[in-house]
Amino acid sequence: MERQEILDKVITLVADHFELDPASITGETNLTKDIDADSIDFVELVLEMEDEFGAEISDEDAEKLITVNNTVDYIASRAK
Amino acid sequence: MYKIAVDAMGGDNAPEAIVAGIEQARDKMPDTEFLLFGQLDKVKPLVKNEERLTLIQSDEIVEMGEEPVKAIRRKKQSSLVMAAQAVKDGEAEAIFSAGNTGALLAVGIFTVGRIRGIxxxxxxxxxxxxxxxxxxxxxxxxxxxxxxxxxxxxxxxxxxxxxxxxxxxxxxxxxxxxxxxxxxxxxxxxxxxxxxxxxxxxxxxxxxxxxxxxxxxxxxxxxxxxxxxxxxxxxxxxxxxxxxxxxxxxxxxxxxxxxxxxxxxxxxxxxxxxxxxxxxxxxxxxxxxxxGVKAPVVKTHGSAGPSAVANTMGQIHTMLETDLVSKTEAFVAEHKSDLSKSAE
Missing domain, CATH: 3.40.718.10 (Isopropylmalate Dehydrogenase)
Known part of the structure; x- marks a missing residue:
């Protein structure tokens, strides 16, 4: 899967989960600071991403997914 | 016919009290089927009559003291997670457990999912x-x-x-x-x-x-x-x-x-x-x-005996019969902005 495709999917997931306009989300968007995701939102998002991309994200790795770009890079590296 | 997914391995008296309680409930509730998730070598010998019971093998158990979110993420083959997954996949309409409360709460929120707006x-x-x-x-x-x-x-x-x-x-x-x-x-x-x-x-x-x-x-x-x-x-x-x-x-x-x-x-x-x-x-x-989740998710206390389990099945049956979740969902959807605003 191309990076852009992953980025689009992650943005759609984040926008859908937090009911935001997808246009307001970029690669730089910080999931904890810009979106005010708390621990429950964050776990829900990680689980949705696991379902979407068919990949397991460990708790240790999940803690490092701070921005949308971090998340996209992580999924891209796992897909290789 | 209602379908209730049961974590047969959760609780201090599981699976004995759970199976006995489910059989009591089954005899009282002719319109309900039960999906029992558990270790079949332990569960099956306890079942007296398999009418309206479906037994499904699950290899793992979420223990009482386990950290809830980690447990449900790591033990995908546990009786609790498999029962919750059955609800998510539409194979059952409600889930019951007498096991780890935090883990049941976690599958309620993360697997069954929150009602939008709650x-x-x-x-x-x-x-x-x-x-x-x-x-x-x-x-x-x-x-x-x-x-x-x-x-x-x-x-x-x-x-x-x-x-x-x-x-x-x-x-x-x-x-x-x-x-x-x-x-x-x-x-x-x-x-x-x-x-x-x-x-x-x-x-x-x-x-x-x-x-x-x-x-x-x-x-x-x-x-x-x-x-x-x-x-x-x-x-x-x-x-x-x-x-x-x-x-x-x-x-x-x-x-x-x-x-x-x-x-x-x-x-x-x-x-x-x-x-x-x-x-x-x-x-x-x-x-x-x-x-506040999309299906009835109900816990009875860890030391529950068969009659407490059967009572809880009656409670779940009422929740399904009255369509509690759909009614709540419809109300919340209709008044979503009002329910999320702060007091001025």
């Missing part, structure tokens, strides 16, 4: 009301959340009202806010704001808010739905249970340590004491409900 699902329990128009009341949150915002409490008022109306059968249930005083301006900023939100809800006829209630009055039935933040609700519940147990123990010891006259009087009081005990036994109303 920010934080809560744990609801039904307690005895010794006075007032009804013999029981619903209280929530009794410990799902360590911290709550005022909007959560407002949403609990709505969720609790639906539960009391549909499952307990109360007309226009009275909603009270657990606080440290009866006056409107009592409490911390969250409770003051929650009071205003609930009052606003009452002005819109969403619920019947009767004001603040104090913990000392809870069992006197000042409200049919008591809304609490998770921390205070849990503390109030445990203090109430602890006090009731301590009082019963005190009475018992006073009688046993007394003279012959006291013992004779104790003997004469025995039927009355039994009556008190049964009034205080709230397992007759079923288990604790994870409320």
């Amino acid at each position: 920010d934080r699902p809560a744990l609801l329990t039904v307690l005895p009301a010794l006075d007032g128009p009804h013999d029981a009341f619903a209280m929530m949150d009794v410990g799902a959340n360590a911290e709550n915002r005022s909007t959560h409490l407002y949403q609990y008022g709505i969720l609790g009202s639906f539960y009391a109306q549909e499952v307990l059968g109360y007309d226009n249930p009275r909603v009270g806010l657990l606080n440290n005083g009866a006056e409107e301006d009592k409490g911390d900023p969250i409770h003051k704001e929650a009071h205003q939100l609930l009052k606003h809800g009452a002005s819109q006829s969403y619920l019947n808010f009767v004001g603040n209630v104090e913990s000392r009055d809870l069992l006197q039935g000042p409200a049919d739905v008591v809304v609490a933040d998770g921390f205070s609700g849990n503390a109030a519940l445990k203090a109430t249970e602890g006090t009731a147990l301590a009082m019963l123990r005190l009475i018992k010891h006073t009688i046993l340590d007394g003279n012959v006259k006291t013992k004779l009087a104790g003997l004469m009081l025995k039927p009355a004491m039994k009556d008190i005990q049964s009034q205080l036994d709230y397992s007759q109303h079923g288990g604790a409900v994870v409320i």
